[in-house]
Amino acid sequence: MSRSNLDLVNECDGFPYHQVDAIAYAQHVATYYHFQVEGFECTIGYLLPSVAEVLRGLPNWELDDDERTITLIGCNNAPERTVAMTATAMAMKATGHFKVLEKWRNEQYGVYGPRQQLLFDLERSATPLFGLVTYGVHMNAYVKSKAGELKIWIPRRAKTKQTYGGMLDNAVAGGISSGEKPYECLVRESSEEASLQEDIVRKNVKAAGTVTYFYIRDERAGGETNLLQPECQYVYDLELPEDVIPKPNDDEVEQFYLWTVGEVRKALARGEFKPNCAMVMLDFFIRHGIITPENEDDYIEIVSRLHRRLEFPTL
Amino acid sequence: MSRSNLDLVNECDGFPYHQVDAIAYAQHVATYYHFQVEGFECTIGYLLPSVAEVLRGLPNWELDDDERTITLIGCNNAPERTVAMTATAMAMKATGHFKVLEKWRNEQYGVYGPRQQLLFDLERSATPLFGLVTYGVHMNAYVKSKAGELKIWIPRRAKTKQTYGGMLDNAVAGGISSGEKPYECLVRESSEEASLQEDIVRKNVKAAGTVTYFYIRDERAGGETNLLQPECQYVYDLELPEDVIPKPNDDEVEQFYLWTVGEVRKALARGEFKPNCAMVMLDFFIRHGIITPENEDDYIEIVSRLHRRLEFPTL
Numbered sequence: 001m002s003r004s005n006l007d008l009v010n011e012c013d014g015f016p017y018h019q020v021d022a023i024a025y026a027q028h029v030a031t032y033y034h035f036q037v038e039g040f041e042c043t044i045g046y047l048l049p050s051v052a053e054v055l056r057g058l059p060n061w062e063l064d065d066d067e068r069t070i071t072l073i074g075c076n077n078a079p080e081r082t083v084a085m086t087a088t089a090m091a092m093k094a095t096g097h098f099k100v101l102e103k104w105r106n107e108q109y110g111v112y113g114p115r116q117q118l119l120f121d122l123e124r125s126a127t128p129l130f131g132l133v134t135y136g137v138h139m140n141a142y143v144k145s146k147a148g149e150l151k152i153w154i155p156r157r158a159k160t161k162q163t164y165g166g167m168l169d170n171a172v173a174g175g176i177s178s179g180e181k182p183y184e185c186l187v188r189e190s191s192e193e194a195s196l197q198e199d200i201v202r203k204n205v206k207a208a209g210t211v212t213y214f215y216i217r218d219e220r221a222g223g224e225t226n227l228l229q230p231e232c233q234y235v236y237d238l239e240l241p242e243d244v245i246p247k248p249n250d251d252e253v254e255q256f257y258l259w260t261v262g263e264v265r266k267a268l269a270r271g272e273f274k275p276n277c278a279m280v281m282l283d284f285f286i287r288h289g290i291i292t293p294e295n296e297d298d299y300i301e302i303v304s305r306l307h308r309r310l311e312f313p314t315l
Numbered sequence: 316m317s318r319s320n321l322d323l324v325n326e327c328d329g330f331p332y333h334q335v336d337a338i339a340y341a342q343h344v345a346t347y348y349h350f351q352v353e354g355f356e357c358t359i360g361y362l363l364p365s366v367a368e369v370l371r372g373l374p375n376w377e378l379d380d381d382e383r384t385i386t387l388i389g390c391n392n393a394p395e396r397t398v399a400m401t402a403t404a405m406a407m408k409a410t411g412h413f414k415v416l417e418k419w420r421n422e423q424y425g426v427y428g429p430r431q432q433l434l435f436d437l438e439r440s441a442t443p444l445f446g447l448v449t450y451g452v453h454m455n456a457y458v459k460s461k462a463g464e465l466k467i468w469i470p471r472r473a474k475t476k477q478t479y480g481g482m483l484d485n486a487v488a489g490g491i492s493s494g495e496k497p498y499e500c501l502v503r504e505s506s507e508e509a510s511l512q513e514d515i516v517r518k519n520v521k522a523a524g525t526v527t528y529f530y531i532r533d534e535r536a537g538g539e540t541n542l543l544q545p546e547c548q549y550v551y552d553l554e555l556p557e558d559v560i561p562k563p564n565d566d567e568v569e570q571f572y573l574w575t576v577g578e579v580r581k582a583l584a585r586g587e588f589k590p591n592c593a594m595v596m597l598d599f600f601i602r603h604g605i606i607t608p609e610n611e612d613d614y615i616e617i618v619s620r621l622h623r624r625l626e627f628p629t630l
Contacts (some may be wrong), residue, residue, distance in 0.1 A: 019626035206604035289521035311334035
């Protein structure tokens, strides 16, 4: 069944909007425990009740079942909170109940407060259990022929990859570790994932905004379903000379295709792209005048939905 | 006092967000009458109580003071609703109470329902009294020198213009009439406002998304203050050859400057741009890699705020 561009957006940005359906939004929000940090007046993520239940009685956690809050307590600063969060995540892993923790990444993600201050670092694989905002970089690499035709480099993920195996991706994409700058993350990932030389990337790459959305995880993400994953992807464009060929550098990418816009659009409609990569591709098509108000009936909604304002503090 | 980029966003997108401050949002929304249309389950705009009061007792209007709704009734289709809205706007003009109606434009704007169906047309100058979503086109025209330096064409509005007189603008900007396509509107306005030849525009222009925001009108907009103005601007980029010079074609523009990025940024910081034109300029700088995550601390918030998802149906 062919997917419209709005279908692709709905698949990735699945959390209801208060301003569109206040009742559905309120029902969703009332389901979850709101993650708060002692000393800060804001919610930084949503937890499923089944996850919050496991934290009941653990040190550093206070559940309020009436207010539906779960609060990290007894820590005075970011390093102390990081210790408490790490101990919590390791205790959760030790129960063996949480599939997402089986792929422990040994990579710390930063979680931020209302003034962009670091609240704590947390092991990457644990962030969806707490519904925390995570950050990444996504880059489209493309070629313009002398005749002006645009072709886009599209990698296919290895079929053996546990998450979204065999699906299509953006040329370069990766998560940003705590303290890492988006641009430096992008240069590093360009080498690691696509064998692109640092000097070529630095010379040609252009920052082009962000794509933000609120994803409800499904089985393709691996591990528990219905976990909440609000994300911010810093978006980059890289125009490459025709003789620079991205190549897989590890076993995560099967191969790179150089596709016309028409080929990419067909693959999008077939649902072959990893959901958030489809969002980044739509953003690329909109910024480059390929999707236009005249050829896309849902243009206004799609542009807004690609840039969701999240209800949690962000960097 | 120098304005940050986020200050510029706040000035134009001033309506509170539920997801950021639910209390301020609820207080705002409770102040207004919600404009509904018989047969449709949605709110299409917010009216100040002082405006709703004037409609009490007029034919075709039903006020519910408990629910804070004001409903257009007794019409079966778009043409009938257009007749009723026109009669209402003319009756309001006849009272002499509404300054915004003194600049009657004789231009019909389209107002749309939840499935993008036309609900009615309404005289342009009346739309802010009803808090209705309006649509426009904004284009930045720029030149790239052989050395790669970007310069941007910036018009200054005539000092005699009643709205935002003497402020800086985007190269081409205009409202979209009911039934008009954004692209055709843009081509027309490019000729009318900047003397740009149709073939040059059609050949070089690129659609590049939308900028959406929820503006609370201040005195610079002319007429009543605090009227609500949710807007969607279709955004275009036009790269011009160095020998094509935009020229004022009527008395609305005083002159065009060709400015470096640095000159534009200084004028933004001085608050010299019309508020929504500042938004479109920020969007341009973000899409072109001029404002980046590394040089703008509020990058994520700004990108989202430039693309607000409105609570009203849009085209």
